[in-house]
Amino acid sequence: MNPSDAPLPPGRPSAAERRAALAGRTGYDEAFLGPVVPLALPVRDTVETVILPYTHFTVVFRPDRRLAASTAVCIEGGQLLEDVPREDVWEFDPRLPEEQQAGDDIYRNNSLDRGHLVRRLDPVWGAPAVAGLANADTFHFTNAAPQADVFNQGKELWQGLENYLLDHAAEYDRKLTVLTGPVLQDSDPPYRGLQVPMRFWKVAAFVQDGALAAAAYVLDQSPDLSRDADRALAGAKAGAPPPLGPFRTYQVPVSDVAEITELEFGPLPDVDVMPVFRAPEERWRRLESYADIVLHP
Secondary structure (H helix, E strand, O other), X not given: OOHHHOOOOOOOOOXXXXXXXXXXXXXXXXXXXXXXXXXXXXXXXXXXXXXXXXXXXXEXXXXXXXXXXXXXXXXXXXXXXXXXXXXXXXXOOOOOOHHHOOOHHHHOOOOEEEEEOOOOOOOOEOOHXXXXXXXXXXXXXXXXXXXXXXXXXXXXXXXXXXXXXXXXXXXXXXXXXXXXXXXXXXXXXXXXXXXXXXXXXXXXXXXXXOEEEEEEEEEEOOOOHHHHHHHHHHOOOOOOOOXXXXXXXXXXXXXXXXXXXXXXXXXXXXXXXXXXXXOHHHHOEEOOOHHHOOOOO
């Protein structure tokens, strides 16, 4: 028996009921902005993925890593509902076996957060009933990845990027599509049967001056060995989470995200607001504040 099909406490929906409820989800709309922005899919056809549609977003899931390869969300900035309560009830997606997902066993009794890939508020727009579904849908383990629980300037920048970009796009109906995911590498350190990603990426697409535009970002939570290598490596203890460093946020070329993730980003590398012809030492632009963000070539 699949553990998700085991008997549940009275009042809690069964796995079959939850599968039926999710069956009608239409997911991410590739034509939401007008120009088509496809899902970010692996370049290599040997990488197995499962496409999981939710309300206003879709997860491209990698069962071999028990994490998403990418996510994509439509954000209608003019219809966002900010008063939808946060319940923090995380669920396995009943469309996948639980053993293929990273559940509470990864996050229990340690310093790791369940980091939302599709940010909770991003798909929460439209009619209240629809927004409520979107809010609950973001609390599936398929939409989470382990992140350090520390909160600093780098993480604050990362969590506020969508708001900043929506403000920038205000004159163009405040619409965004945002693709997000972990950088899944063979060298990611193992912990409780899961390889913990050291970096995360985000690619935002929007309409600017009547044409499609894109901007890409990377969040790095790897130990900062340049500043305190001994202390960082001392944290690599058996049975403990891998040592994670302070969050560092960068603006990077979309083509660089495609290279490090081995994902296909359709038209977005060609409409990047951060030209790839910048010198190598300038291509990954460290962000200390929103004023550092490049939004025009």
